Amino acid sequence: MSPLFLFLSFVALLSALGVVLAKNPVHSVLFLILTFFTLSGHYLLLNAQFLAAVNIIVYAGAIMVLFLFVIMFLNLNEETEPHKPALAKFAAAIAGGSLLLILVAALRNVSPAGYDPNSFDSQIGMVDRLGMVLFRDYALPFELASILLLAAMVGSVMLGKRETGERNF
Amino acid sequence: MTLPALGWQGLVVLATFGISLLIATYCTYAERVIAAFLQDRVGPDRAGPFGLLQPLADAVKLFTKEEFFPAGANRALFVFGPCLAMITALMSSAVIPFGNFLQFGDTIVHLQGIEINVGMLYVFGIVSLGVYGIMIGGWASNNKFSLLGAIRAASQNISYELAMGLALIAVLMMSGTLSLREITLQQTHVGGGWHLSDIFTWNVFKQPLGFVIFIVCAFAETNRTPFDLPECETELIGGYHTEYSSMKMGLYLFAEYVNVFVATAVMSVLYFGGFNYPFQYEFLDFLTNKTSLSADWAHNIFVLMGVVAMFAKIFTGIFFFMWVRWTLPRFRYDQLMRLGWTILIPLAIFNILLTGGLITFGVIQ
Numbered sequence: 001m002s003p004l005f006l007f008l009s010f011v012a013l014l015s016a017l018g019v020v021l022a023k024n025p026v027h028s029v030l031f032l033i034l035t036f037f038t039l040s041g042h043y044l045l046l047n048a049q050f051l052a053a054v055n056i057i058v059y060a061g062a063i064m065v066l067f068l069f070v071i072m073f074l075n076l077n078e079e080t081e082p083h084k085p086a087l088a089k090f091a092a093a094i095a096g097g098s099l100l101l102i103l104v105a106a107l108r109n110v111s112p113a114g115y116d117p118n119s120f121d122s123q124i125g126m127v128d129r130l131g132m133v134l135f136r137d138y139a140l141p142f143e144l145a146s147i148l149l150l151a152a153m154v155g156s157v158m159l160g161k162r163e164t165g166e167r168n169f
Numbered sequence: 170m171t172l173p174a175l176g177w178q179g180l181v182v183l184a185t186f187g188i189s190l191l192i193a194t195y196c197t198y199a200e201r202v203i204a205a206f207l208q209d210r211v212g213p214d215r216a217g218p219f220g221l222l223q224p225l226a227d228a229v230k231l232f233t234k235e236e237f238f239p240a241g242a243n244r245a246l247f248v249f250g251p252c253l254a255m256i257t258a259l260m261s262s263a264v265i266p267f268g269n270f271l272q273f274g275d276t277i278v279h280l281q282g283i284e285i286n287v288g289m290l291y292v293f294g295i296v297s298l299g300v301y302g303i304m305i306g307g308w309a310s311n312n313k314f315s316l317l318g319a320i321r322a323a324s325q326n327i328s329y330e331l332a333m334g335l336a337l338i339a340v341l342m343m344s345g346t347l348s349l350r351e352i353t354l355q356q357t358h359v360g361g362g363w364h365l366s367d368i369f370t371w372n373v374f375k376q377p378l379g380f381v382i383f384i385v386c387a388f389a390e391t392n393r394t395p396f397d398l399p400e401c402e403t404e405l406i407g408g409y410h411t412e413y414s415s416m417k418m419g420l421y422l423f424a425e426y427v428n429v430f431v432a433t434a435v436m437s438v439l440y441f442g443g444f445n446y447p448f449q450y451e452f453l454d455f456l457t458n459k460t461s462l463s464a465d466w467a468h469n470i471f472v473l474m475g476v477v478a479m480f481a482k483i484f485t486g487i488f489f490f491m492w493v494r495w496t497l498p499r500f501r502y503d504q505l506m507r508l509g510w511t512i513l514i515p516l517a518i519f520n521i522l523l524t525g526g527l528i529t530f531g532v533i534q
């Protein structure tokens with residue numbers, strides 16, 4: 001394990017914990033952005049430059065900007081923060097804990113699938129190779145995914161639309 | 170790569186960093202001189218000959234001003250905002266090819282910070298991060314005008330990023346690569362005759378519509394007039410930097426000029442042939458055959474002329490940015506959104522279809 005990998009993993013875990021533990025939601029979002037950066041660093045270590053760049057553009061550059069946008073509008077602070085009853089917190093802790101238990105139990109004995117060094121293509125993460133694989137071997141799933149995204153987009157536009165008679169701003 | 174080569178490359182990175190800062194510094198001066206010229210005024214002329222020391226005087230002024238923290242501000246994020254704006258502005262110039270490579274015997278120095286095969290995506294990714302500095306600073310100021318500026322910056326950047334990305338896709342369809350260096354090298358043809366046809370290999374002639382969309386989006390992404398809604402002083406006082414003073418304010422203003430520099434550099438690489446210049450191969454031919462220079466030096470002078478050409482294109486671009494700023498009035502916010510979503514994005518999609526059609530029928534390759 002290279003020192004870079006250890007450093008990235010350390011920062012990733014720390015910032016992921018920060019997302020959950022930070023009191024201020026804006027801090028949580030910033031920690032989440034940092035987590036995405038460390039994940040992009042991991043992609044780079046795996047020689048997947050395209051995935052690293054797209055992860056930054058889509059998650060850090062677009063989705064998290066919208067998250068931050070919404071959270072800034074909410075103007076959360078400690079006085080107006082809704083307090084959940086103790087029972088709900090207890091139930092949440094039990095549910096989350098059992099999910100963790102199940103995940104650990106399921107993954108405990110799994111050994112990562114090995115790869116064949118003779119047939120492994122180290123350039124597979126490069127953008128041109130990835131494009132070839134996507135459009136040659138996985139053309140149908142790729143196009144289906146794009147239709148799914150289009151449907152989601154149309155759906156969100158429909159949901160965001162005002163009913164007839166309602167005022168548009 | 171051997172260590173000396175790595176050392177040379179490190180020098181190139183440092184030089185890129187320094188040049189970005191120097192150009193941003195003198196952009197503040199150029200902005201005032203051009204504004205004065207366009208408004209028939211004299212402009213800065215007190216500090217040094219022709220006022221050339223004005224940026225230094227400004228820096229001294231900014232450094233000696235009081236560092237003010239508004240009450241109720243989130244101090245850590247208040248400091249972090251301008252830092253982030255500056256970091257993201259400086260990061261993107263790393264992949265821009267300012268020239269081809271220099272040759273000293275066996276040592277080859279690429280005049281580009283780092284060559285990666287997703288260079289364009291890298292620039293695009295960093296540009297999309299640029300808005301965080303503004304958002305965080307505006308939010309941490311605990312001021313409603315700052316917050317409004319931050320919110321405006323966020324929605325404006327997201328809206329115009331889409332059109333910008335779609336305009337870039339049309340360039341990609343023609344070039345077939347994401348590497349900025351290779352896109353530059355494609356915009357020339359070796360062994361042209363004594364005519365200006367070198368210029369017509371530039372992408373701007375193959376992608377005129379894409380270029381117009383790209384430059385409009387570049388104005389919006391760098392928050393320059395006519396799209397400087399996030400700082401809009403008539404409605405929002407100073408927008409996201411209302412509460413900032415001293416060098417933290419300076420960093421925000423500086424980051425804007427670095428962004429302008431990077432935007433014009435990317436534009437000259439993508440659309441204006443980067444370090445290519447007309448009659449370049451005739452010039453190389455002249456240097457190798459008609460002068461007594463060694464092959465290495467003939468090549469180096471040819472490449473350095475390319476760097477000069479690249480910077481000439483960048484400076485023309487920066488001048489254009491300032492010209493527009495002092496000519497056009499600011500858009501209204503709903504006009505900005507309408508332009509982005511209902512005009513530029515459909516136009517960019519149409520441009521992709523058009524490019525695809527032209528490539529299919531072999532009109533352009």
